[in-house]
Amino acid sequence: MVLLKVYLVFLEPLILFVRDDIVKPNITHGHQKFLPYLLTLFFFILMNNLLGLLPGSANVTGNIAVTLVLSVITLIVTNLFGNKSYWSHIFNPPGVPLALMPIMIPIEIVGIFTKPFALMIRLFANITAGHIIILSLISLIFMAQSGLGNVFAWSISPVAVAFVLFMDLIEVLVAFLQAYIFTLLTALFIGLATEEAH
Numbered sequence: 001m002v003l004l005k006v007y008l009v010f011l012e013p014l015i016l017f018v019r020d021d022i023v024k025p026n027i028t029h030g031h032q033k034f035l036p037y038l039l040t041l042f043f044f045i046l047m048n049n050l051l052g053l054l055p056g057s058a059n060v061t062g063n064i065a066v067t068l069v070l071s072v073i074t075l076i077v078t079n080l081f082g083n084k085s086y087w088s089h090i091f092n093p094p095g096v097p098l099a100l101m102p103i104m105i106p107i108e109i110v111g112i113f114t115k116p117f118a119l120m121i122r123l124f125a126n127i128t129a130g131h132i133i134i135l136s137l138i139s140l141i142f143m144a145q146s147g148l149g150n151v152f153a154w155s156i157s158p159v160a161v162a163f164v165l166f167m168d169l170i171e172v173l174v175a176f177l178q179a180y181i182f183t184l185l186t187a188l189f190i191g192l193a194t195e196e197a198h
Helices: 002-026 035-051 064-080 084-091 098-148 150-194
Strands: none
Touching (some): 002 035, 002 150, 035 064, 035 150, 064 150, 084 098, 084 150
8 A cells, every 4th residue: 555655656746747748738729638648658668768777678668669659659649630720731831832832742741750750760769879888888898808808807897887877877867858758749749730720
């Protein structure tokens, strides 16, 4: 029971943060409909980012197939709920001369797919980069041992371990930051697609 209370005390501020600071400002009309999806997205990414920091665990969000699926779901939700104004801006951009329409319409269509692609690459690259840096710092010890001997390896290992611990702390920050950014941009894309015409 105490563990549940601690769990809820930790989760409630995060849920309110996602609702009040991410979803409401970006999806002004009918944000309640998208709140379950965006909360699920935020906590899925956050928990997998944090679990990926544990030794011996899988780095799920460092797998591009997982980030691809998350991005495709965002693409589907955005375009499925896109209103008439959203689609008219794509196929009839306002204020564009008729001579530029053959250029602008393909650019707008490509833009539909580049937004989720950017989401996919951003999450994958940021999570993978941190793990690669940590592995590189640890491998310095073994490279020093094979090239210069055990004494040099033992002398460089405290420095390498200190940097690894520092990078682990940064990775915890990145875990929260990437969940925030992915959810924020998804809410922004949904908000742009569902925004009422002026």
